[in-house]
Amino acid sequence: MSLLSVTGLGIGFGGLTAVGKVDFSVEPGEIVSLIGPNGAGKTTLFNMISGLYLPDRGRVTLDGEDVTAMAPHRLAARGLSRTFQNLQVFLRMTVLENVMAGRHLAERGPILADLLALPGSRRRSRATEAAARKLLARVGLERGAERDASELPYGALKRLEIARALASGPRLLLLDEPAAGCNAVETGEVDQLIARIAGEGIAILLVEHDMKLVMKISNHIIVLDHGEKIAEGAPGEVARNPKVIEAYLGSQGGKEAAGALD
Amino acid sequence: MRTLSPKYATLIALIALIALAPLFFPSTFYYRIGALIFINGLAVIGLVVLIGYAGQISLGHAGFAGIGAYACALGPIHLGLAPVLSLVLGAVLSGAIAWLVGRPILRLRGHYLAVATLGFGILIYIVLNNEAQLTGGPDGMPVEGLGLRGLLESAGFAVKASKLWYWLAALVMLAGALLALNLHDSPTGRALRSLHDSEVAAHTVGIDVARYKLTAFVISAVYASVAGSQIALMNEFVSPDIAGFLHSIELLTMTVLGGAAMVFGAVIGATILTALPQVLTALQDFEHIVLGLIMMLVMIFMPEGLVPSLARLVRRRPR
Ligand SMILES: Nc1ncnc2c1ncn2[C@@H]1O[C@H](COP(=O)(O)OP(=O)(O)OP(=O)(O)O)[C@@H](O)[C@H]1O
Ligand SMILES: [Mg+2]
Numbered sequence: 297m298s299l300l301s302v303t304g305l306g307i308g309f310g311g312l313t314a315v316g317k318v319d320f321s322v323e324p325g326e327i328v329s330l331i332g333p334n335g336a337g338k339t340t341l342f343n344m345i346s347g348l349y350l351p352d353r354g355r356v357t358l359d360g361e362d363v364t365a366m367a368p369h370r371l372a373a374r375g376l377s378r379t380f381q382n383l384q385v386f387l388r389m390t391v392l393e394n395v396m397a398g399r400h401l402a403e404r405g406p407i408l409a410d411l412l413a414l415p416g417s418r419r420r421s422r423a424t425e426a427a428a429r430k431l432l433a434r435v436g437l438e439r440g441a442e443r444d445a446s447e448l449p450y451g452a453l454k455r456l457e458i459a460r461a462l463a464s465g466p467r468l469l470l471l472d473e474p475a476a477g478c479n480a481v482e483t484g485e486v487d488q489l490i491a492r493i494a495g496e497g498i499a500i501l502l503v504e505h506d507m508k509l510v511m512k513i514s515n516h517i518i519v520l521d522h523g524e525k526i527a528e529g530a531p532g533e534v535a536r537n538p539k540v541i542e543a544y545l546g547s548q549g550g551k552e553a554a555g556a557l558d
Numbered sequence: 559m560r561t562l563s564p565k566y567a568t569l570i571a572l573i574a575l576i577a578l579a580p581l582f583f584p585s586t587f588y589y590r591i592g593a594l595i596f597i598n599g600l601a602v603i604g605l606v607v608l609i610g611y612a613g614q615i616s617l618g619h620a621g622f623a624g625i626g627a628y629a630c631a632l633g634p635i636h637l638g639l640a641p642v643l644s645l646v647l648g649a650v651l652s653g654a655i656a657w658l659v660g661r662p663i664l665r666l667r668g669h670y671l672a673v674a675t676l677g678f679g680i681l682i683y684i685v686l687n688n689e690a691q692l693t694g695g696p697d698g699m700p701v702e703g704l705g706l707r708g709l710l711e712s713a714g715f716a717v718k719a720s721k722l723w724y725w726l727a728a729l730v731m732l733a734g735a736l737l738a739l740n741l742h743d744s745p746t747g748r749a750l751r752s753l754h755d756s757e758v759a760a761h762t763v764g765i766d767v768a769r770y771k772l773t774a775f776v777i778s779a780v781y782a783s784v785a786g787s788q789i790a791l792m793n794e795f796v797s798p799d800i801a802g803f804l805h806s807i808e809l810l811t812m813t814v815l816g817g818a819a820m821v822f823g824a825v826i827g828a829t830i831l832t833a834l835p836q837v838l839t840a841l842q843d844f845e846h847i848v849l850g851l852i853m854m855l856v857m858i859f860m861p862e863g864l865v866p867s868l869a870r871l872v873r874r875r876p877r
Contacts, residue, residue: 346762347761347762348761367761368761369763369764369765372762372763373764380758380759384758384759385755385756385759386751386754386755388751388755388819389751389752389755393748393751394752396748397748397749397760397763397765400748400749400763401763401764403748404745404749407746410740410741410746410747411740411777412737417740417745421744457759460759461762461763464764
């Protein structure tokens with residue numbers, strides 16, 4: 297059974313179709329990339345899968361369970377986690393606290409215990425801090441963990457979001473343009489990070505414009521254009537697909553996609 | 559070397575404030591002002607949890623102060639409850655009402671939430687005003703005192719009511735501050751603060767946003783209720799004004815002026831806005847103008863509130 301399965305999923309905004317009827321699935325431990333030109337509907341698809349948008353049609357299942365339109369916090373409890381294209385960092389909290397908040401499902405407890413700082417509450421906080429520091433080290437942000445998150449540069453915030461998403465202990469991680477705004481070195485780091493996460497058995501659904509990155513690390517690629525799936529398959533097949541080349545024609549992405557294979 | 563955690567720094571500062579202030583009191587009348595400051599401080603600490611931690615607004619929290627106050631007025635008469643138990647009953651009632659009202663209201667955001675909470679406050683005020691048989695209506699009603707002073711006297715300790723209330727209100731406020739500070743760095747506190755910054759992100763990491771907003775609303779309602787009860791017990795009298803719109807605005811202004819994000823800021827806000835009108839009475843007609851001016855200037859130059867802005871200045875200084 298697929299870990300994530302999306303069937304006939306679609307949504308419109310004010311009469312305009314943003315996503316038509318999209319089908320695809322993600323198997324456990326796989327890296328699946330979702331690519332397509334700007335406005336193709338990639339983020340909208342993420343928003344429907346993660347419960348932020350109510351789809352007009354179609355179904356989303358996790359491990360066979362219908363989770364269509366389920367509230368995001370309940371999806372998180374089922375092992376779905378994500379990052380955001382337009383950063384959604386907790387800017388008034390420290391770097392460390394951002395990741396600690398990501399471990400909410402594991403650290404939450406009776407409110408009275410938190411108000412009274414009972415030993416159980418403090419123990420949960422300590423365990424969360426230790427786990428968060430480990431995750432920060434994994435994304436290379438272990439130094440300056442006590443700083444306010446607002447003091448970090450853009451690329452670091454992207455990695456902070458990944459650490460926070462990992463803190464909830466996902467089985468499926470949705471990454472929306474994790475390498476956007478990163479230089480070549482940082483992109484390389486993101487690349488390695490994603491590979492390592494996948495190596496631990498966490499499935500990844502990736503939206504990314506950096507074609508080199510996509511072609512290199514994906515097991516499977518889905519191409520979206522104008523809200524419809526126009527192609528899917530292994531990186532090699534997809535990059536040679538005439539429909540895909542046409543969708544990207546003239547755009548940098550198309551040349552890169554073709555170039556990445558040479 | 560580890561620096562003092564914000565929690566202990568705040569507690570020490572508050573204890574110092576409480577212990578040292580009486581040294582500067584020219585007369586026992588000032589104990590009463592001090593008690594009022596601490597009582598307001600308690601309500602404002604509750605609002606720090608709601609506004610500063612969770613990022614929600616309320617223009618109707620005086621309504622909960624009213625519920626707490628009238629619980630102390632009516633509990634002894636109609637239920638035969640001791641005044642202290644009436645305070646507890648009021649707190650439970652306020653928490654329950656906050657839970658019921660908060661569920662639909664907290665789905666709203668920003669201005670809409672402000673107006674809905676405003677409506678709630680007005681509703682409580684009108685009920686207290688109109689149910690004259692029960693509440694005495696606009697004229698208010700007497701409240702049975704705490705009885706602690708008599709108890710102390712029979713044990714051989716004679717103490718003035720204003721002094722007793724000063725220390726009592728200080729203790730209650732300290733307890734309230736301790737709980738709020740505990741909460742700040744707990745799992746619940748992190749959940750509240752994260753939904754303040756990004757509801758979407760909080761939701762996707764597994765935080766039940768609606769539930770935690772409600773939690774903050776209920777906690778702050780209980781704080782306001784206990785504060786209202788204390789005012790009633792101290793004055794041995796209560797009128798519907800305690801639930802009035804002006805009182806809600808006063809509490810909100812104290813919170814924002816001092817700095818909604820910090821417990822210590824809230825107490826400073828309560829101190830300034832409780833004490834200043836007493837000091838400014840010398841200016842007579844200009845009192846309100848000066849007060850308004852001070853508030854505007856602080857908000858223009860220190861939008862985060864007095865204490866967080868000053869704390870930032872201190873931290874920025876090269877060491
Ligand atoms: N909340 C919304 N309200 C109205 N229209 C929306 C909304 N969200 C997305 N859209 C529209 O849906 C379409 C798809 O947008 P989406 O953000 O999903 O594209 P994308 O593939 O993520 O693009 P990009 O690569 O630029 O991030 C766009 O036309 C967009 O304007
Ligand atoms: Mg997008």
